[in-house]
Amino acid sequence: MADESLAAAGLYIDELNKIRVLEPEVAQQTAELKDECKEFVDKIREFHERADHFIQVADTMSEAVESEKMRVIGARNLIKSMSKQREAKEQQLLALIGEKKLELERLRVQYESLRRTEADQLEFIEQFVLRK
């Protein structure tokens, strides 16, 4: 009864027989809320940390990707110019080969004429010996 009269006056007695202004139920809910809030804040903080970490990882990742991309572009260009360079090199070598071929032809002509001269001289010696 007393409880009811107390409740009318806005006072309550809790389980530990202490006088309270708040309804025990509300107080309990409040405490629960408080706990929950704390939990929430903790979770949020954790999430934040994780997000930060994630961002950091993503950043480093993007950096790596960027540099890798540049590298690839460079490599691709290099390949492109390489083929050009190779073409130029090939041309150079072809020119050099052409020159060598010409030289070879010159030497071949000379060799052949020398062979002929040798044959002439051998024939001459043979004739000379025979006629003697």
Added chain:
Amino acid sequence: MRFKTSILNKPKHTDLVSCVGWMSPDEVYSCSDDQQLLQWNLVSNETTKWLPRTAVQKTKVGSEVFLLTACDGKFYIVGRNGRIEKTVEAHRGAVLAGQWSHDGAGLVTAGEDGLVKIWSRSGMLRSTLAQVSVPVYGAAWAPDSDGVLYTTGTNLIIKPLAPNSKPIQWKAHDGVILKVAWNPNTGLILSGGEDTRYRVWDNFGRQLYTSTPHHHPITSLAWSPDGQLFAVGSFNTLRLCDKAGWCHSLEKPSTGSIFNIAWSSDGTQFAGACGNGHVIFSHIIEKHLEWKNYEATVTSRKTIALRDVTNEAWEKLEMRDRIINVSLSYGYMVIITSSQGYIYSTRNWNTPFIFDLKESNVSLIVQAERHFLVVDGANVYVYSYDGRVLCAPRWPGMRTDVLNSRTVSLSNDTLAIRDKSDEKVVHLFDATTGKGLNDGKAWSHKLEIVEVALDKVGTAHERRMAIVDRNRDLLLVTLQRVGTMSRAVKLGSMVQSLCWNDGANMLAALQDSKFTVWFYPAVVFVDRDMLQATAMERDAAEYGKNAVVDSFLDSVVTVRRADGSLVTTSITPYPALLHSYVTAKRWDDAVRLARFVKDDIVWACLAAMSTAHKELITAEVAYAAIDQAEKVQYIRYIKEIPIKEVRVAEMAMLGGHIGDAEATLVQSGLYFRAIMLNLMTYNFERALQLAIRHKTHVDTVVAYRKRYLARFNKTETSKLFQQYEKQVNVDWKTINEKIAMEYQREREKPTSPQSNFVDT
């Protein structure tokens, strides 16, 4: 032959190098679009830097000053120390080319405004030579500095300096021509352009060579000072070519386009201005020489490798200084380095004779059996093979930079040099004293002479000179040491190239489409009819066009084809043997050889040689062998003649030299013979002139003339005869008596006993 290039690791210039030039063999100047002028010292590898005010385009080096042309339309004359001595406003737009004349008296500039201007050496405008609508990219002086070659688009134009003279113009390339060069020594023109070809022209604009197309435009070309080689530059390309156009070697340095090439004055190295800021230096190595069984190769700047082919012996000769010029012939190798000359004998490669040089710019060495000739920048020296200077011949208007192996010839006793200012003239010197033959009077011809060649063996009084004139006729002259020179006798036509044999006086030549060897060229002085019989002709198709006889040693002729390949041909060795017998006067052996060989050429040579030596018995045998019955008969007749002079005259007659025969007779007072000679050759007028002058046998001449006219039913037309017909009585009886008396008198003349002559 190839070149060895050197290039610094990092370019000294920050922009493309536009031009290079040499001041001395060790000093190079280069200028670049970075507005810097660098001086390169090749000995200490130092570069000095100057900063001229404007962008620099061209330098051409004179002696102590050089010319710098710039793209602000000015040209500068700059001293060796880098001080600008003169600035001249020359063109609107850039000055694209500038060159000193060969005599250093003036300079030519060509600009973007299409003008070609001639300036005095102090920078005063002499004339505006030409005005065209396109930029003139290149200009070059004529060999005599009396004209200028310049480019207009795809055309080349040679414009003489003399006013009102007609220029020669021709289309030379399919693309714009970027560079031209004209060598004063050979007179050959070189051009290259955007059609990626280079071409060689003679000074009439005839094309001698055209290259295959390259991948990039030809941006530079330059003749070596002696005109035997040229260098061509293009993008990442350097070529070294022979003057005939074929390529000695090709290099692909990473230089970018080579915008300018300049040779050093000794012709052993050149510098190139590269598009990437480098200056490339090259020197020529692997010059290859062959003589009989010896091969010499310049392996590096200072070493020569020698090889004796017969025993595979190798020698390596190390010089102290840079090798400038090498020559190997007649058993000696002459090496000229930048300070000294070395003479090695093939018998001894260990101890050379060493002599000091007056000047290191030796452009030419000509060897003979007993001595050799060295031509440097100012003088001509004859050295003996022990290194002594025998003489230093000089002649009026002397220029040594234009001498080459075609215009200079040396034999054991004589030196012949073709004049440059008057190309019809050949200066002749005694090779040991340096004095001019004929009191220094030069021998001159009707036409310009292209080539001179002296025969190599025999004695001084039968020294003969072969010349080729502008019409490509080959003529032979007997050189007289004193007195007037005899006239030249034609030997062949369309002669491109010729060479005397080293051991006998035989001459090999390339004629139009034939290869000819004259085994005894002097036959033209003895018996012209035998010229064909003493020569060997062969089809020259295998040598192609523009081939050159390279050497004629023993019985092997080497011909260099236009593509640079050497072709050897062997010829019969018997005429050379015959020559040696004749020189030794072993006539019996000579006849035996001819009998053994049974070859008409050998017999014909023997006939001509024995006739020349008045060796009648041999001549009779030889002429008989080649079925020349009339000559045999004539020789028999000559043998019967008692008087020596008459025999000499008759021998001349045998060779068809009527004038000489008559001169001999008149000289020795045998007027009757001279008159009879003219009568026999139906030269009545001359006979009558002689008769009148010497007051003898006028009636004989008139009588012969009358008989001749009567036989052919002709009337007298000659005034001289009409006049004398009336004055003299023609009585055949007295005439015959007189003639008989003359012969009688000759027989009694004691001057020369018959035996004396025939036995020799």
